Amino acid sequence: MASQFNILPNPTNCAADIPPAELHPRPPWLKVRFFGGENYQDLKRIMRSLDLHTVCESARCPNQGECWEHRTATFMILGDICTRACGFCAVTSGRPAGPPDEDEPERVAQAVEQMNLKYVVVTSVNRDDQPDGGAKIFARTIEAVKARMPECKVEVLIPDFRGDSAALQTVVAAGPDVLNHNVETVPRLYRRVRPGAIYERSLELLHRAGQLAPAMPVKTGMMLGLGETREEVLQAMSDLVARGTSILTLGQYLQPTREHLPVVRFVHPQEFAEYKQLGRNMGFRHVEAGPLVRSSYHAFEQEQASHQKV
Numbered sequence: 001m002a003s004q005f006n007i008l009p010n011p012t013n014c015a016a017d018i019p020p021a022e023l024h025p026r027p028p029w030l031k032v033r034f035f036g037g038e039n040y041q042d043l044k045r046i047m048r049s050l051d052l053h054t055v056c057e058s059a060r061c062p063n064q065g066e067c068w069e070h071r072t073a074t075f076m077i078l079g080d081i082c083t084r085a086c087g088f089c090a091v092t093s094g095r096p097a098g099p100p101d102e103d104e105p106e107r108v109a110q111a112v113e114q115m116n117l118k119y120v121v122v123t124s125v126n127r128d129d130q131p132d133g134g135a136k137i138f139a140r141t142i143e144a145v146k147a148r149m150p151e152c153k154v155e156v157l158i159p160d161f162r163g164d165s166a167a168l169q170t171v172v173a174a175g176p177d178v179l180n181h182n183v184e185t186v187p188r189l190y191r192r193v194r195p196g197a198i199y200e201r202s203l204e205l206l207h208r209a210g211q212l213a214p215a216m217p218v219k220t221g222m223m224l225g226l227g228e229t230r231e232e233v234l235q236a237m238s239d240l241v242a243r244g245t246s247i248l249t250l251g252q253y254l255q256p257t258r259e260h261l262p263v264v265r266f267v268h269p270q271e272f273a274e275y276k277q278l279g280r281n282m283g284f285r286h287v288e289a290g291p292l293v294r295s296s297y298h299a300f301e302q303e304q305a306s307h308q309k310v
Contacts (some may be wrong), residue, residue, distance in 0.1 A: 011262075027266050029291055030252065074157070076122040077141055078134040082125035084196045086185070088223060090174050090256035091125055100130065100137045109144035112152060117176040120145060120294040124158035129198075132158060135167035139174035143289050144174070153177040155219075157295055163201045165208060172212045178247070179209045180219040182295055183240070186232040193226055193261065203243050210244035217285065219247035221295040225266040237279055246285040250275055251293035265289065 076091075078100050085093035112120050122141050127134040135158075142154050155178035161167035172179065183206075187199035202220075212219045220240055224233065233250075238250065251273060257262050272289040279287035 009040075026254075027268075029269050030254070030266065042122060042195045057182050074123055075111075075141075076123055076125065077108065077125040077221045078103055078127050078137055080125065082282075083128040084126045086184075086195065086197075086250070087193050088226070088253060088256075090260070096125075096127065096129060100127065101136055102137075105137060105141040105144040108141050109148045111150065112145050113148045117149065117152055118133050119155070121157060124159060126159045126196075129164065130165045130184040133164060134162035135161060135164075135170040137175045138171045142174040142176050147202070151305060154297075155180060158184065160202055160205055163198075163204070168205060168208060169212060172209060172216070172220075176216065178217045178219055179213070180220040180221070180247075181205050183211070183236065184221070184223055186222075186228040186236050187224055187228055188230060188232060203239055207246050208245035213261045217246045218244060219295075220245050221249035223251060223253035225263050225265050226261060228261065233275065234278065237275075237282055248279050248284050248287045248289075250279075250287070250289040252291040 001093065004062070009066065017212065052057045080092060080095050082089070082091045083096065092289055108122065122145075128283065138156055138158060142156065145152055145154050154176050156171060156176045157180040158168075158171060180204060182195075182198065183202045185193045190197060190199050206218050206220055209216070222233070237248065244262045252267055253261075253263060255261065269291060272291065272293075276287045276289040
């Protein structure tokens, strides 16, 4: 079966529960185990040898063990310092030391080729210090991967580029197979969860992406458990469908450290299942919903499902 590439770190060679940052215990359905076997070690070796970053490691994704053992990972380009400080995110925020690495796209493509991947996800930190937000590096990464591996599909998970339409056009023109931009939460919580972002701006980005490439699946994701109401979630889902978004991911927010926003509640798996069905009824081509779902989790299957008839 073809490999995918969505990256997550495995800290040990033995199975171990992820220690929660929350003050209250996690429910049993959030117990996750990591395995540091041969595939994990091989992924880690390739990434370190090419000086590449993964969102799996930087964002402390709970699915890292499963993904790395299946030789899947998500590349994080444009460095590992984010110019924004979102309340949910474990990626280090601050001022990047310098401009984007011009050689990074070719190194990503080299890693994809070494692993003979058929599906790859590429995301980034926010680079508000750059005039185009890093769009040209995204485009060059897409092009470099496809030049080395023409059969490999490329999904990009992009920032909002501060609403710069030219930056979005640069990325779309490079021909990604899926364009993803996460709205993350409901509009009422934006100031606390996503300072520096604007809900309507993200909706407009998703809408414009679909207009620029009508055949390209447009994808987004939200975290639940930050204090949103059911009505707010359903309204956001309705907003997204109306803008032409075809793939939706819904997962449980987990507090990465005690300095980040606390979990307001743990959403039961049955509630996720209900949202999944409601989303399908609304018109999404595919909805991936569950406590441990993350944006790049099972990304290859999501892309395949998005081409099926509703």
